[in-house]
Amino acid sequence: MKDDLLKILSGHNKDIDHQHLMDYLQGKLSPDESHEVEKLMADNELFNDAVEGLQSIRDKRDIQTYVEQLNRGIQKSLTKKRQRREKRKLKEGPWGYVAIIVIIMLCIAAYYVVKKALLSH
Numbered sequence: 001m002k003d004d005l006l007k008i009l010s011g012h013n014k015d016i017d018h019q020h021l022m023d024y025l026q027g028k029l030s031p032d033e034s035h036e037v038e039k040l041m042a043d044n045e046l047f048n049d050a051v052e053g054l055q056s057i058r059d060k061r062d063i064q065t066y067v068e069q070l071n072r073g074i075q076k077s078l079t080k081k082r083q084r085r086e087k088r089k090l091k092e093g094p095w096g097y098v099a100i101i102v103i104i105m106l107c108i109a110a111y112y113v114v115k116k117a118l119l120s121h
Contacts, residue, residue: 025054 023029024037041048
């Protein structure tokens with residue numbers, strides 16, 4: 001469970017290591033070290049919200065459930081975005097090439113018809 005918390009926070013804040021943050025959440029830091037973490041929280045609103053959210057969880061055993069729910073939600077959201085992006089892409093296929101060739105042939109035929117019509121008058 002503790003490792004899952006570290007995974008959630010990985011790479012998001014370079015100013016504090018994850019074990020230090022976990023110690024802060026568990027109240028294991030000295031007052032000076034706690035003050036340093038609180039200064040970081042004051043400087044970074046997103047980090048502050050994340051720490052407050054983790055502190056608000058009363059039963060630490062529920063954290064694993066929250067982690068799994070977050071991961072599922074993120075995965076579902078990313079999958080939906082990926083599917084929408086794929087739908088927006090033009091599908092390459094032989095019909096596109098056939099249509100281009102037919103249009104070019106019609107343009108060439110129209111050119112010769114118009115040229116012949118102008119020469120005959």
